Amino acid sequence: MIRMFERHKVRNVAELDGDWDFEPVPESAAGRPPKRYRYRMPVPDCWESHPEFRTYRGRAFYRRQVHCPQAGPVRLVFHGVSHTATVYWDGRKVGSHYNAYTAFSIVLPAVRAGVHTLTVEADNSFGPHSALHKPNDYYTYGGLARPVAMECVGPVLLERIFATPRRSGRGWTLDVRFALRNLSRQAFAGTLTADVAGQTFSAPVRLRPRQAREIAGAIRVSGVTAWAPESPALYTLTAVLSDADGRPCDDLIERVGFREVKVKGRKILLNGREIRLRGFNRHEDAADFGCAVPVEVMRQDLALMTDLNANFVRTSHYPNDERFLDLCDERGFLVWEEHHARALMADTMKLKSFPKQIADCDREMVLDHYNHPSIVMWGVFNECESFTALGRRYYEASVRRIRALDASRPLTSASCYPEKDRTLDLFDIVSFNRYVGWYWGGPDMIRPALDKLLAWIGKVGAGGKPFLMSEFGAGAIPGWRADRRTKWTEEFQADLLAASLDVYLKHPRVNGVAIWQFCDVRVCEEWFHSRPRCMNNKGVVDEHRRPKLAYETVKTKFGDNP
Numbered sequence: 001m002i003r004m005f006e007r008h009k010v011r012n013v014a015e016l017d018g019d020w021d022f023e024p025v026p027e028s029a030a031g032r033p034p035k036r037y038r039y040r041m042p043v044p045d046c047w048e049s050h051p052e053f054r055t056y057r058g059r060a061f062y063r064r065q066v067h068c069p070q071a072g073p074v075r076l077v078f079h080g081v082s083h084t085a086t087v088y089w090d091g092r093k094v095g096s097h098y099n100a101y102t103a104f105s106i107v108l109p110a111v112r113a114g115v116h117t118l119t120v121e122a123d124n125s126f127g128p129h130s131a132l133h134k135p136n137d138y139y140t141y142g143g144l145a146r147p148v149a150m151e152c153v154g155p156v157l158l159e160r161i162f163a164t165p166r167r168s169g170r171g172w173t174l175d176v177r178f179a180l181r182n183l184s185r186q187a188f189a190g191t192l193t194a195d196v197a198g199q200t201f202s203a204p205v206r207l208r209p210r211q212a213r214e215i216a217g218a219i220r221v222s223g224v225t226a227w228a229p230e231s232p233a234l235y236t237l238t239a240v241l242s243d244a245d246g247r248p249c250d251d252l253i254e255r256v257g258f259r260e261v262k263v264k265g266r267k268i269l270l271n272g273r274e275i276r277l278r279g280f281n282r283h284e285d286a287a288d289f290g291c292a293v294p295v296e297v298m299r300q301d302l303a304l305m306t307d308l309n310a311n312f313v314r315t316s317h318y319p320n321d322e323r324f325l326d327l328c329d330e331r332g333f334l335v336w337e338e339h340h341a342r343a344l345m346a347d348t349m350k351l352k353s354f355p356k357q358i359a360d361c362d363r364e365m366v367l368d369h370y371n372h373p374s375i376v377m378w379g380v381f382n383e384c385e386s387f388t389a390l391g392r393r394y395y396e397a398s399v400r401r402i403r404a405l406d407a408s409r410p411l412t413s414a415s416c417y418p419e420k421d422r423t424l425d426l427f428d429i430v431s432f433n434r435y436v437g438w439y440w441g442g443p444d445m446i447r448p449a450l451d452k453l454l455a456w457i458g459k460v461g462a463g464g465k466p467f468l469m470s471e472f473g474a475g476a477i478p479g480w481r482a483d484r485r486t487k488w489t490e491e492f493q494a495d496l497l498a499a500s501l502d503v504y505l506k507h508p509r510v511n512g513v514a515i516w517q518f519c520d521v522r523v524c525e526e527w528f529h530s531r532p533r534c535m536n537n538k539g540v541v542d543e544h545r546r547p548k549l550a551y552e553t554v555k556t557k558f559g560d561n562p
Contacts, residue, residue, distance in 0.1 A: 001295060002079065002147045004326035010240065010251035012069065012152040016118075017043060020144070021063040024056060025121075033061050033088060033119050043148060046082065046141035046290040055525070056142065059123045066118050066150055073153045073183045074111040079103045079322065080146030081122050082291065083133040088119040098357055099132060100124075100145065100291070101318035101340050102364035107157070109183050120144060131354035132340045132361065135526035137536055138283050138317070145292040146321055154249040155184035156207060158192075158241050163371050164408050165258045167271070171222040172258045178215045178239060182207040190249070194239040196256065197221040205241065226271050227257025227373040229311050232332035234373070255329060257373025263410045263428045268466050268511055270334075270376065277334060277512025278505070278558045279312025280305060280540075281471060284320060285521035287543040298324045300545055301518065302331050308540070308551065309558035314470065314514045317342040317382045319365040328374035335372070336412065336470075336514070338379030339365050339398065345385050349394055362398050366405040377410045378402050383433060386413070387420040395423045414470040418453050424462040433471035433516070436500070438487075443499035447507075454509055466511040469504045473497060473516040476550065477532055478542040488532065490549040497540075498553050505561035515554065519543060 002015060022041035023034045039050070047053040047060060068074060078085060082100030086093065095106035124142030126134055133140045160179040165172055174196060182188050188207040192215060193200060201219045225233035234255045241250045262269045269275070282301065284291045298321070305313065313333055315324075318340035328335050339361045348354060362380075369375060380398045385391030399411055410428035415421045424430055436449045450469075457463050476493035485491040497515065504513045520539035523531045535543065540550045 001323065002149055004323055004330065005236075005253070005255055007253045008251055009253070010248045014066070014150045016064065016066065016148040016150055018064075019043075022047070022060060024053070024058060024060040027059065027125075030059055030123075031086065031121070033063070033091070033121070037061070037063060041143070043144045044080075044146050045292045046143040046145045048141050048290050049288065049292070058125050058142075059121060060142065061119060061121050062144055063117065063119045065115055067115050068111050068113050068150075068152060070152055071111065071113045073155065073157075074108045075151040075153050075157070076106045076108070076118070077103065077149045077151060078105070078120075078144070078146075079148070080144075081120065082124050082141050082143060082145050083130060084123040086121040088121075090116050091119070098130070099340060099361050099364070100140070101320070102361055103146070103322075103368050104364070107183060118150075128351055129353055131344075131348050131351045131357045134348065135524040136342060137523050137527055137531070138285065138342075139290070139522040139524055141291045143292070145290070153183070155182065155186065156188050156190070156241060156249060157181045157183055158239060158250045158252045160367065161237065161239055161252055161254050161371065163237055163254060163256045165256065165260065167260055168220065171220065172224060174219045174221060174237075174256065174258070176201065176217055176219060176237075179212070180205065180207060180215065180241070181212040182210055185209045188243070190241060190243045191246075192239065192241050194219070194237060196237040197224050197235050221258070224258050227259040227332075228271060229332035229334060232330060232373075233257060234329060254371050255326075256371055257329060259373050261376045261409055263466060265464060266466050266509070266511070268376075268410070268429065275334065277312035277468065277514070278561070279310040279314070279334070279512075279514050280518035281314045281316040281514050281516050282518040283316060283521040284324075285519070285543065286545075290522070293321065293324075295323055297545070298327055302327055302333065304541065304545060305333070305518065306331065308555045309562070312336070312512060312514065313518075314338070314379070316517070319361070319369065322369065325369060325372045325374060329372055333374055334376050335374045336377050336379050337365065337369060337375050338382065341380065341384055342382045343384065344381070346388065346390055349385060349390060358394065358398065359401060362401045363405065366402055370406060375409065377412055377429060378406070379431075380411065380413050382414045383416045386415055386423045387417050388422070392422050395426055399426045412468065412470075419456050424457065424460060427465070429466045429468060429511075430457055430462050431468040431470035434469065435472055435474075435516075437496045438474045443496060446500055446503045450503060450507065450510075467509055468511055469513045471514060471516040472500050472504070473538045475532075475537040476548050477537055478520070478546065478548060488537070493538075493548065494550040494553045497550050498557060501554070501557040501561075505557060515540065519545060
């Protein structure tokens with residue numbers, strides 16, 4: 001399953017889920033597909049789910065046969081390969097991509113009908129070639145972890161739709177942009193039509209050979225229900241490209257929600273009404289599945305968060321599987337989605353690979369996830385080097401890129417450097433990670449520490465912005481219970497979260513909270529000295545989604561503070 005709704009009726013799409021041939025290879029064999037494949041590996045999945053590759057770090061090849069029913073252009077779509085992918089078609093290298101958490105596509109302009117061999121080399125190794133994936137407080141899995149598809153397309157491709165809703169009087173206007181690409185050496189003339197909420201947009205299309213361009217317009221609608229957590233109304237936007245004779249040659253279907261997100265003073269407004277956020281940081285990780293989280297587990301996660309009286313989820317610390325975002329759209333969850341950058345310091349930012357890799361992640365995240373109404377803010381650089389001139393330069397670059405791509409959403413960044421951070425002026429919303437009572441201090445320090453932080457934020461000129469507690473919490477090893485309530489017990493975690501929420505949810509300057517974290521997750525072995533079980537154990541549920549004592553505590557606190 002690629003998405004939670006049908007995206008094409010004209011374009012021929014083949015999902016490439018299933019068992020692929022698989023073979024790990026040494027570094028010395030990089031770029032050379034093996035002659036023999038000894039294993040079969042499911043796709044999507046990560047190879048750590050296989051008994052022989054629980055801790056494998058390196059390179060491996062995947063291979064399968066695909067059937068093209070017609071001659072012509074083919075588009076290969078990969079929704080997530082960890083972390084570097086090199087793609088071969090009939091033994092010939094046709095493309096590559098870096099970053100496990102963003103999708104990419106490769107267009108083959110002329111493919112014969114019949115059977116072909118698709119081969120993918122995946123690499124999850126660490127080193128200077130990988131600036132964003134490095135030993136971290138979450139695990140870098142390997143493999144084709146998200147869906148793969150093959151699309152047989154026509155000479156002209158409708159690549160993307162960007163739909164931006166804005167309130168217009170008593171109704172709504174949907175500003176639309178359609179990205180088109182002529183794959184052929186012939187000029188194209190035709191018509192583009194789009195339908196949404198009973199209204200139609202139409203425009204002539206003329207493309208020179210190999211030309212890519214956008215067509216923009218506006219669709220005025222009335223009588224629609226605004227998208228909100230209590231009423232997550234979604235509408236289908238269907239675009240069809242027809243040739244000069246009126247024959248459909250390509251199409252693209254998106255889902256949109258009519259909603260506006262704005263920051264006004266210290267308030268975050270959704271459709272003109274203030275929203276307060278109660279929720280969790282969530283990693284894509286599950287026992288037995290790693291980062292290749294099945295849709296069934298995604299649904300379970302959101303059902304548990306709903307039971308916990310949450311309305312908010314932060315996709316820590318990377319763009320999420322689009323199927324999870326689809327479910328958030330459907331269920332009315334508010335989402336902070338952020339690019340892939342956690343705890344990156346000067347040594348990483350000085351790597352030759354860093355500027356392009358972070359820029360690609362910015363661009364791919366926004367372009368691919370632009371239309372999700374659930375995403376109410378973009379985030380960048382979690383706990384990174386925000387206190388030096390070098391760090392600020394990269395913060396500025398990402399903020400500039402994302403604002404150029406999407407001016408409709410506020411931006412934020414989770415900092416952990418009070419009295420040092422030099423970037424708060426760049427963001428619409430100020431966010432801080434503070435583990436008072438866990439790494440330092442006790443429950444009695446929560447309120448004084450918050451007041452001190454807010455006073456400093458005011459001194460540096462950011463006191464007039466909304467403020468989020470983007471991380472806080474405590475570790476609890478599942479099943480460890482002790483009446484002395486020491487650290488790492490479930491009792492200690494429940495007590496500290498109760499004390500934290502009593503302060504944060506009731507403080508007039510706090511617009512929202514994101515508990516660290518929803519579920520326990522695997523971490524890289526390099527973190528073993530501070531992470532029992534080689535897991536980050538701060539989840540209110542464990543990696544199997546079994547509730548800890550803190551579950552009921554959080555449910556009560558969130559329920560008492562809607």
